[in-house]
Amino acid sequence: MPDELMDEKSYIEVRTQIEQKALSSLSQIGTLDELESWRIDILGRNGTVTGLLRGISDLPVDSRKEAGSEANSLKDVLTKAYKDHKADIENRDSIRTGNESGFSDVTLPGRNIALGSLHPTTAVVREICQVFESMGFQTIEGPEVELDTYNFQKLNIPKEHPARDMWNSLWIDRELADGSRPLLL
Numbered sequence: 001m002p003d004e005l006m007d008e009k010s011y012i013e014v015r016t017q018i019e020q021k022a023l024s025s026l027s028q029i030g031t032l033d034e035l036e037s038w039r040i041d042i043l044g045r046n047g048t049v050t051g052l053l054r055g056i057s058d059l060p061v062d063s064r065k066e067a068g069s070e071a072n073s074l075k076d077v078l079t080k081a082y083k084d085h086k087a088d089i090e091n092r093d094s095i096r097t098g099n100e101s102g103f104s105d106v107t108l109p110g111r112n113i114a115l116g117s118l119h120p121t122t123a124v125v126r127e128i129c130q131v132f133e134s135m136g137f138q139t140i141e142g143p144e145v146e147l148d149t150y151n152f153q154k155l156n157i158p159k160e161h162p163a164r165d166m167w168n169s170l171w172i173d174r175e176l177a178d179g180s181r182p183l184l185l
Contacts, residue, residue, distance in 0.1 A: 011059060011067045015074050018048055022078055026085055035089060039082055049075050145172060148182035 022042045029035050042048050053071045056064050118126070129139040152164060163169065172183035 011055070011063070012070055015052060015070050018052060019074055019077060022048070023081060026078075026081055029085065030089070032086070032089055032093075035082070035086055042078060043075065043082065049078060145183050148180075148184065151184060 022038075026035075026038060029038055040047065044050065049071070052074070053068075056067050056071060059067050133139060151169075152159075152161070157163060169184045174183055176182060
């Protein structure tokens with residue numbers, strides 16, 4: 001702390017000069033290393049602001065309170081300016097490096113999904129269905145092997161109905177555990 005700081009007015013003038021010089025030098029900084037060096041010189045343990053705070057003890061007792069609040073407000077202003085400038089540099093660096101630093105632009109279009117092709121049998125079945133649909137038929141997909149329950153019983157077709165005869169329905173020759181043959185084509 002310079003010797004000329006013996007009264008409150010000169011102390012406030014020095015505080016204002018330190019603030020102006022620190023903020024102007026801060027605006028010239030472009031890298032995080034330079035910014036850290038600035039922080040150590042201005043806000044560090046042996047920095048300019050710390051020297052200003054230590055010089056409060058050299059002031060008259062009645063002006064220490066005002067000088068202390070001025071010095072603390074200077075420290076707050078410079079600390080906020082340091083944090084803001086650091087955030088600006090980090091944002092600029094992250095935009096410059098792109099996805100390497102975790103930056104992700106969600107507005108970009110997604111990647112195209114590689115599409116496969118249909119199996120030849122599926123392609124032929126679909127073509128045949130289109131031909132029949134163009135002639136007015138409907139295509140309905142379902143299981144190829146059906147249970148007696150779904151084909152006759154749930155439609156209330158009695159067991160003696162002619163549609164259940166062997167020559168009208170193709171029954172699968174497979175017995176279930178109860179001895180019945182309920183599967184048909």
